[in-house]
Amino acid sequence: MKLQLTIALALCSAAAFAQQALYNFNAVTSPQLNADASVTFRYVNPAADSVKVIGDFTAPEGAEAIPSVLSMTRGSDGVWETTTPPLAPELYSYRLEVDGVATNDPSNVYIARDVTTLSNIFLIDGGYRGLYGINDVPHGTVSHPWYHSDLLGTDRRLTVYTPAGYETSGRNYPVLYLLHGMGGDENAWSELGRATQILDNMIASGEVRPMIVVMPNGNVDMPAAPGESHLGLTVPTPQLPHSMEGTYEKSFPEIVSFIDANYRTRRDKASRAIAGLSMGGFHSLHISKDYPDMMDYVGLFSAAVWPFMEEAKATYADTEAKLEKQFADAPRLYYIAIGSDDFLYDTNKQYRALLDSKDYPYTYIETPGGHMWKNWRHYLVDFLPRLFK
């Protein structure tokens, strides 16, 4: 201890910003996770007139709803503070608003990008069913290989989860292709989606079969996540053209070929699944119908089912005919999940009506809530045990 302290003090005294490595001994702890699952936020700013916390706070079942905006109270020491009621086990996002200006909590180093916004995050009780925590179970490997797309004319980055034991087992594994939404990228499911932890924990408990999970980038004009491509550290744009115009679906077999060539996969239809959220649900719908012999498990999480919107009718004109072909040898699982407040609820209802009218079998899950990560994580937890059985 004595030795480390000497070094820490040496660094500290020597520190001019980034001229010497920085140690920021934070004056306050924020967020502080309390034993009763409440959370205390603190922020040092003697000059501010008003400080608020804005977050996606969720009450435990049966408890009173928690407002998403909480006012902080200023102490005589210039430290602002507020404490939430007890929260449900979940991964939470929040930011501060200081005199009307959005800012991150400078005491919390955990921060996640969602589309073009950074939010601080924290985790209560290991999250939903305790599945978001990094527990004492065997861990899979997360990798970022690049594949070449002839069709898109570039190398593109993937996130690949291989289950614990993959490296030495000699076995072949089924594959789930797990797709992100608009504005997301190949990091979305492993970061905000907690997919790595969910898979580690559910495979360890035996609820889920060991599988390879491939998380590609579904933006045709973006070879990799912001900061990970030749575009460098440029401002990400939430409007990504051409990603819902049929090209991505056409290029998808290049990903499957790459995975089959580089990983020990099982390659039959019964050993492949595809699922995605929002735009990724749209892609899952179209890819699974365009290649009806490819995947036997399909998951549409809050899916954008836009072929039923005027704008997309031309591009996806043959959707109904292809669905007919797909359901002639119906997928073992065609899973639709959406929140009752989701802005895509109505188009999903239209889509279900179409499936019903044709007697195409599917599984339908409706939850409270809207177009949000909380639901997508829950849908993944619900979907995974249904695969490859």
Added chain:
Amino acid sequence: MKLQLTIALALCSAAAFAQQALYNFNAVTSPQLNADASVTFRYVNPAADSVKVIGDFTAPEGAEAIPSVLSMTRGSDGVWETTTPPLAPELYSYRLEVDGVATNDPSNVYIARDVTTLSNIFLIDGGYRGLYGINDVPHGTVSHPWYHSDLLGTDRRLTVYTPAGYETSGRNYPVLYLLHGMGGDENAWSELGRATQILDNMIASGEVRPMIVVMPNGNVDMPAAPGESHLGLTVPTPQLPHSMEGTYEKSFPEIVSFIDANYRTRRDKASRAIAGLSMGGFHSLHISKDYPDMMDYVGLFSAAVWPFMEEAKATYADTEAKLEKQFADAPRLYYIAIGSDDFLYDTNKQYRALLDSKDYPYTYIETPGGHMWKNWRHYLVDFLPRLFK
């Protein structure tokens, strides 16, 4: 385009924080990288009295030094702004100070944690020699496998770089073990160190031999980076006990065994290197002398050579005897690099005097600057071409 816009607007209008996915159409662009390599920062805050940018700005060779604190000027619209002089090609870190309170730039989604501090980052002209950019070259794969340490009694997370073509070449590769400093972790070299980009670019140009690079976690009490271990999203501590008391060195062969068992490695001394910064330099010094037959290339970047401090003498009492054994069959490269302003400069000088007194051969590089990532990235660029030749 029309379709994406419809969805973006739908999401936008539906957005209550994190209840629906968020699109934050930033009102200003910051940082804006200008054609002359200057950078404009902008920040919206009509109520603030004083806003500064604090960063590690470096002038091009020959140009006047740039202060690390720049005052921003308030426009009539409440937007604060300042522009730097032209900067040298480099990766930069900065933060804002608003009425004396440190904050991140809310318009910049690129942010990196160094020890316990978050800073925004940006890149000028692909960095030093253009090597930090993601260029149109074949990309290696970055993976995060976990190995088991019997000695430390836990699974521990690694970052592993395998060069482009590794998956299908069938060849065996030499291995560099690349270690971080105190307060760092297995993500440090791939994030602030730009090691992935440096390796991709220098292997593609033929300057550097294709190699596997293993970036372990050198903190014995920390199985993985903050947020990646069972500790969850808890506040990281800059003081990590027991990491410089001999245990890590004892446990190091477990990492080498894991890598040799799971990757196609070359396993002779001439095909192994070890290098590290600060505490990682300390570890490299001791590991290379404790296992004199293991590594033929050793790099000490701004190394903590604390065996010469009073506190460490007992633990590392046998250092001189072991160095004698190591240098009886001298490493092909024993590389020491440090900045003239580094707070570890004097102990490095003492260490060099010891090596000189014994006629142990080594390569010495002295640069301007202190204990900082800029230097460590430059040392890596200088070190890599010397390996496995």
